[in-house]
Amino acid sequence: MNTHEIINEEKIHQLINEGKATTKEEVLEIIEKARECHGLSLEEAASLLMNEDEEVFNSLLEAARYVKDEIYGKRVVIFAPLYTSNECTNNCLYCGFRVANKHLHRKTLNTDETVKEAKRIVEQGHKRLLLVCGEDQRKTHIDHITAALEAIYKETDIRRINVNAAPMEVEDFKKLKAVGIGTYQIFQETYHRETYKKMHPSGSKSDYDYRLTAIERAFEAGIDDLGIGVLLGLYDYRFDVLATLMHSQYMDEKFHVGPHTISIPRLRPAMDSALKEVPHEVSDKDFKKIVAIYRLTLPYTGIILSTREPAALRDELLNLGVSQVSAGSKTNPGGYGESDEEAAQFETSDERSLGEMLRVICDQGYLPSFCTACYRANRTGEAFMNLAKEAEIHEFCQSNAILTFKEHLLDYGDEETREKGNKLIEKSLKEINNEKLYQLTLERLKEIEEGKRDLFF
Numbered sequence: 001m002n003t004h005e006i007i008n009e010e011k012i013h014q015l016i017n018e019g020k021a022t023t024k025e026e027v028l029e030i031i032e033k034a035r036e037c038h039g040l041s042l043e044e045a046a047s048l049l050m051n052e053d054e055e056v057f058n059s060l061l062e063a064a065r066y067v068k069d070e071i072y073g074k075r076v077v078i079f080a081p082l083y084t085s086n087e088c089t090n091n092c093l094y095c096g097f098r099v100a101n102k103h104l105h106r107k108t109l110n111t112d113e114t115v116k117e118a119k120r121i122v123e124q125g126h127k128r129l130l131l132v133c134g135e136d137q138r139k140t141h142i143d144h145i146t147a148a149l150e151a152i153y154k155e156t157d158i159r160r161i162n163v164n165a166a167p168m169e170v171e172d173f174k175k176l177k178a179v180g181i182g183t184y185q186i187f188q189e190t191y192h193r194e195t196y197k198k199m200h201p202s203g204s205k206s207d208y209d210y211r212l213t214a215i216e217r218a219f220e221a222g223i224d225d226l227g228i229g230v231l232l233g234l235y236d237y238r239f240d241v242l243a244t245l246m247h248s249q250y251m252d253e254k255f256h257v258g259p260h261t262i263s264i265p266r267l268r269p270a271m272d273s274a275l276k277e278v279p280h281e282v283s284d285k286d287f288k289k290i291v292a293i294y295r296l297t298l299p300y301t302g303i304i305l306s307t308r309e310p311a312a313l314r315d316e317l318l319n320l321g322v323s324q325v326s327a328g329s330k331t332n333p334g335g336y337g338e339s340d341e342e343a344a345q346f347e348t349s350d351e352r353s354l355g356e357m358l359r360v361i362c363d364q365g366y367l368p369s370f371c372t373a374c375y376r377a378n379r380t381g382e383a384f385m386n387l388a389k390e391a392e393i394h395e396f397c398q399s400n401a402i403l404t405f406k407e408h409l410l411d412y413g414d415e416e417t418r419e420k421g422n423k424l425i426e427k428s429l430k431e432i433n434n435e436k437l438y439q440l441t442l443e444r445l446k447e448i449e450e451g452k453r454d455l456f457f
Contacts, residue, residue, distance in 0.1 A: 001216070003209045006250050007191050012242045019046030027051045031063045034296035037070050045245050045297045049238045049289070057289065064292035064321040071299045073431070075369040075401040076361050077324040078354070079128040079162075080121045081306075083333045084109045084148055088134035090203030092189070094231065096270035097134045099203065103272055107333045108139045111147045118152045120336040124328050124354045125412035127370040127404065128160045130185070132331075135166040135205060142172040149179045159454065160372035162227070166204065167214030173221030182372075183260050185227035186214050190234040191243030195279075199234055215251060225260040225380045226251070227304070232290070233267030233278040241290055245297055256382050261302040261324065262294055268308045268349070284313055288320055295321030307350040314350050315360055327357040355417050358408075362420040367428050369401035370408055373456035395434055399441040400456050402428050406448050 022030075030044045040048075048060060085108035088097040096104060109117065118129065131148060133140035145165055152158050163176065164185040176184065190196050193208055200206045215226055228247060230240040244262060252258040266287065267278050282290070287309075294303055305314060305322045307329040314325065329348060330336050352360075361368050373396065374380060402425055409421045425445075432438040437457070444455045 001213060003212050006212060007243050007246060009191075009193065009243075012239055012246065015042055015046035015242055016050065016238055018043065019048075019050035022047035022051065024051070024053050024056060027053070027056050028059060031056070031059050031296070034299075035063050035066055037067050037299050039299055040297040042242060042245055042249065045293055046238075046242055048293050048296070049241060057285070060292045060296070061288060061320055064295040065319055067299050068295055068321045068323065072302075072323050073367070073398045073401075074365060074428070075367045075371075075397050076318060076322070077128070077302070077369045077371065078126065078327055078357070079130055079324060080124070080126045080326055080354075081130045081132050081164075081329050081331065082114070082117050082121060083132045083331060083335065084114050084144070085134045085136065085140045086333055087136040087139045088203075089136050090205040091201055092203075092205060093199050093201070093274035094234065094267055094270065096273065098272075098274070100274070101272040105332075108134075108136075108144075109333050111151050113334065114148045115151050115155050117334060117336050118156045118158055121328075122156050122158060125370075125408050126328075126354065127158060128162070128182075128372055129158050130162045130164055130326070132164045133166070135203070137166075137204075140165065142168065142175050146175050146179045149176075149181065153180060159376070164227075167211050168217065170217045170221050173218045173223055177222045181223060183225040183227050184218050184223050185229075185261070185263065186211065187229045187231065187263065187265075188212060188243075188247075189231045190240055191230065191247070192235040192239055195235040212247075215247075219255050219257075224255070224257050224382065226257075227261035227263060228259045229261075229263035229265065229304075231265055231267055232282045232287070233280055236280050237282050237286060237290060241293065245294075248298055248301070258298060259301050260380075261304050262298070263304040263306070264291060264294070264322075265306055265308055287313070288317065291317055291320045291322060307348040310349040311352060311360075315364065318361065318364055318366055325357070327352065328354040355412075355414060358413075358417055359420055362417075362424045365424075367398070367401045367424060368405050368408070368421075369397070370404035371397065371400040371456065372404075373400045377456070395432070395437060396457050398428065398432055399437055402441060403444055403448060403455050406445055407453055410448065 027047050030047055034040055086097045087106050087108050089099055091098045091100050149161050160182040162183040163181050196208050230244055248258045266282055302323045303321055304324040305317055306326050358368050406425060409418045
């Protein structure tokens with residue numbers, strides 16, 4: 001496989017140069033087109049990226065709000081990361097887990113310890129996990145990961161486990177599929193080959209092409225929910241955003257399935273990082289632009305925001321197209337049971353608890369969702385994409401978000417969160433346009449109040 005055909009750097013630079021020549025009037029026309037919720041071309045995305053006009057910027061943000069609400073409704077999916085290991089053989093210059101960091105407290109959880117962490121996360125009220133592992137094949141091999149998934153599903157009330165792990169061979173991806181993986185996440189970090197080589201001087205991660213083609217092997221193994229992303233700040237964000245969109249377009253054309261999610265982490269300080277400053281700073285304004293352009297170009301794709309970002313900015317980004325957020329996160333193995341900042345991958349900025357985050361989401365008029373329905377109703381891959389691209393996923397999302405949030409309020413909510421949440425549920429019920437679905441949602445809400453759990457459409 002010629003990976004240069006997947007990420008064509010010459011084409012990306014051409015798009016950037018041509019985007020600079022787009023007039024303000026043409027850019028406003030592109031934004032108006034985006035409101036039709038059918039996505040944009042790479043050329044159109046480049047024009048949006050290169051425009052610095054304030055009126056255009058404001059129109060861009062407003063359109064992103066509109067498209068997000070049209071496709072997904074006002075729901076925001078909630079999850080928590082669970083780190084099983086910080087042991088790693090790579091030497092990524094920006095990461096606290098890098099092998100050259102001699103001050104990091106190294107730890108790999110065994111299966112029992114991982115289950116204990118999952119139970120602590122469940123005690124907060126979470127139902128969805130992102131399992132994250134350092135890349136050390138001696139410690140975090142496929143059996144380490146599959147044993148963790150099997151045990152968590154069996155011994156806790158976690159209903160969906162997504163996995164962020166090193167690229168694998170097809171046979172190992174098949175093992176992941178067999179134990180019920182949700183989404184497989186793999187980040188290229190930067191698609192710019194020269195920068196990638198500089199940032200990953202040693203270890204298995206130094207192989208750009210093997211990492212890029214992990215998506216191909218996962219699809220071959222039957223995993224059709226995939227998440228991608230870059231670490232914003234390693235290289236010019238305009239290049240990496242267009243490369244991410246190019247990769248997404250490639251996936252859609254080849255597999256008829258674009259990325260289920262795109263993550264948008266910005267480079268954060270990490271203990272003993274080899275980078276003393278951010279190579280390519282991404283301002284808050286540019287960050288908002290990035291979120292909006294992802295939302296307009298790939299309206300069907302979930303956009304994930306972590307606790308790397310400060311609270312105020314996270315709250316604002318909920319209005320600009322973000323559809324999934326982590327809450328109450330810890331980035332070190334065992335972190336939900338004991339605090340050890342010298343074992344963490346990077347510094348987090350939003351330290352709010354899950355309850356605090358839920359109240360903020362409610363105050364903004366958004367609906368917290370603990371839904372895992374699509375994964376268990378076989379609405380994955382192409383089936384999910386077809387619904388999302390036609391804006392039909394909204395109907396399922398609204399009702400399932402209401403049901404899972406009600407369950408959370410009853411089982412974990414404090415008095416203030418319940419009061420805010422129940423008011424929001426009443427309002428959200430009125431937004432269900434399908435009368436049959438509305439009545440069924442009311443019936444299932446009553447069942448949940450009577451003690452039933454895990455009801456979904």
